[in-house]
Structures are given as C-alpha cells and as structure tokens.
Amino acid sequence: MTGFFRPRVLLGHVCRREWVLIAVLQSGNAMAQPSELQAQVRHLIEPRLPPRSQQLQIDIDQPAARILACERPLPYLVHPEQSVVGRVAIGVRCEGNEGVAGYLQVRVSAVGDYVVSRQRIAAGDVVKANMLDIRRGPLERLPKGSVLKPEQVIGLQAGRSFSRGAALAVNNFRPRWLVERNQRVVLQAQGAGFTIRRDGKALDNGSLGSSVRVLSSDGKLLNAQVVGQSELLLRY
Structure with missing residues (x-):
C-alpha cells in the first residue's frame, strides 16, 4: 500500500515546486522595470529637484501593459507645478501617438535643505531672515508645499502660529496686510x-x-x- 501512494506524493511535490517556480517568475516580472522607461523618468525628474538636493532613489510601480508596449515612452508630469519629491504622478505617451498610454506612480527619495522656524512665529508676524533656520534631511518626509528656501517667505505674514523648529509650508503665509x-x-x-x-x-x-x-x-x-x-x- 505504501508503494501505491508514492507516485501521488511525488506528483504533489512536483506540482508544488512548479507553482513556486511560477510565483518566483511572476514576482521577478513585477519588480523589473524597462531600462528605457527608467532612463526617461530619471531624465524628467532630475532637473526639477530642489537646489542642493541629492537624489537617493526613484521607484516606479509596475507599468501597465500599454506602457510596456511603447518602443519610445514619453513620460510627463501630470501636475508640473508640484514638487517632484515624494509620490509623483507621471503620465506616459508613446512616440507618434497623441493619446495617453497610461500613468505611473513614482516615489522619489532625496536629501536636501528645508526651512524651519528658529523661534516661535505667531499668526500675523511678518517673517524676517533671523526668524528662520536651514536644516538638511529627507525631503520626501516633508508635507507638500514645504518651504525650501528662506526667500520664499521672508517679508510675508504668517497665517498661523509655528513652534520653534517646525517645518514651514508656503500656503501658511501671505503678503503682508x-x-x-x-x-x-x-x-x-x-x-x-x-x-x-x-x-x-x-x-x-x-x-x-x-x-x-x-x-x-x-x-x-x-x-x-x-x-x-x-x-x-x-x-x-
């Protein structure tokens, strides 16, 4: 009886091994990124990084099949006015085709300078240079619209209060009344x-x-x- 069941057990081992192999191959395909698309996205992102920033990594989610089918992908920023650090939405067109092939979710990591308050800033205060400090760290962890250069807010009026050492956001400042x-x-x-x-x-x-x-x-x-x-x- 024992010999009767051996082929079935062996068959089960083979099936399981085949499924593991398929899963590994699928996982490898999901992680792989076409070199042409990677190069085009990097070429799009790098010139728009903040001054004095150091790029660490660009991660691209698995592209759709229509994007992978492009011989010459042409990526563009969906929201060109926004920062290119953190999560960035990128559209892709195929060369010779005006339609959009699809969209990519890209995560950009970079280290750079950003502005914090050197002292408490009260709502209504007009910002002066001696009220600000520069720090350096991971930019993707900052809120969207964070102040990266002091001149962005010097001379403006704070719309809310900030504690000492707080990162600043541009939309919390306005021209002085x-x-x-x-x-x-x-x-x-x-x-x-x-x-x-x-x-x-x-x-x-x-x-x-x-x-x-x-x-x-x-x-x-x-x-x-x-x-x-x-x-x-x-x-x-």
Missing part, C-alpha cells in the same frame, strides 16, 4: 488736474497693490488700490 478690515485709512483720489484726500474706512484686508472696498467719509462705497500703510488710491 497694509490695510485691515474696519481700519481708518486715508483715501487719495486722483484725476485729470486734481488730487483729493479724505478719510475712509476699509471694508477688506489688503496687501500692497491689491484692491479693497472702502467707505468714504461722505458715505460712498468705493473700490481703491492699496499703495501704502493705511493708504488707498482711487483713480478717476
């Missing part, structure tokens, strides 16, 4: 051959060059341009 809502302002009206100055009340917040609503001393609702601290200009 020279006029604030409900503030008394000087309204200067200019026209052909005349200039009139009168008092008024701003109805909006405004930075240099922006347009705000103002209620003049005689009760008229006007739109005027911010030209200085508590100063508005109305042109006729």
Whole structure:
C-alpha cells in the first residue's frame, strides 16, 4: 500500500515546486522595470529637484501593459507645478501617438535643505531672515508645499502660529496686510488736474497693490488700490 501512494506524493511535490517556480517568475516580472522607461523618468525628474538636493532613489510601480508596449515612452508630469519629491504622478505617451498610454506612480527619495522656524512665529508676524533656520534631511518626509528656501517667505505674514523648529509650508503665509478690515485709512483720489484726500474706512484686508472696498467719509462705497500703510488710491 505504501508503494501505491508514492507516485501521488511525488506528483504533489512536483506540482508544488512548479507553482513556486511560477510565483518566483511572476514576482521577478513585477519588480523589473524597462531600462528605457527608467532612463526617461530619471531624465524628467532630475532637473526639477530642489537646489542642493541629492537624489537617493526613484521607484516606479509596475507599468501597465500599454506602457510596456511603447518602443519610445514619453513620460510627463501630470501636475508640473508640484514638487517632484515624494509620490509623483507621471503620465506616459508613446512616440507618434497623441493619446495617453497610461500613468505611473513614482516615489522619489532625496536629501536636501528645508526651512524651519528658529523661534516661535505667531499668526500675523511678518517673517524676517533671523526668524528662520536651514536644516538638511529627507525631503520626501516633508508635507507638500514645504518651504525650501528662506526667500520664499521672508517679508510675508504668517497665517498661523509655528513652534520653534517646525517645518514651514508656503500656503501658511501671505503678503503682508497694509490695510485691515474696519481700519481708518486715508483715501487719495486722483484725476485729470486734481488730487483729493479724505478719510475712509476699509471694508477688506489688503496687501500692497491689491484692491479693497472702502467707505468714504461722505458715505460712498468705493473700490481703491492699496499703495501704502493705511493708504488707498482711487483713480478717476
């Protein structure tokens, strides 16, 4: 009886070994990336890395079959205005074909400089150079839109508070308000051959060059341009 079952047991071992071999081959295919596509993606990413950054690694998820079928893949950034560090969405066209062959999920790792607060920054503070520090570390771990250069925020006004050593985000800063809502302002009206100055009340917040609503001393609702601290200009 024992000999009767030996072929079946041997067959089971062979089947299991064949399935393991298939799994290994499939795993190898999933990990492999065409060299042409890798080179094109790297050529797209590298020039857009932040200054003084050091690229560590670019990982590409398994491309779709339509992308693999391209003889000359042409990758492009789906969101060119966004950072190329961290998770990056890349579209791929085939040369000679205007349609999109598919999309890639790419993970870019890099070490570079980024800006942190040297001291506590309160909401409403105008940022000065001595309030900032430069640190170096993995950029892909930072939130999207992080400040990488001090000049991105120097002279701007903080929209929220930051503790000492906190990484900064560009969207938390705005141009400094020279006029604030409900503030008394000087309204200067200019026209052909005349200039009139009168008092008024701003109805909006405004930075240099922006347009705000103002209620003049005689009760008229006007739109005027911010030209200085508590100063508005109305042109006729």
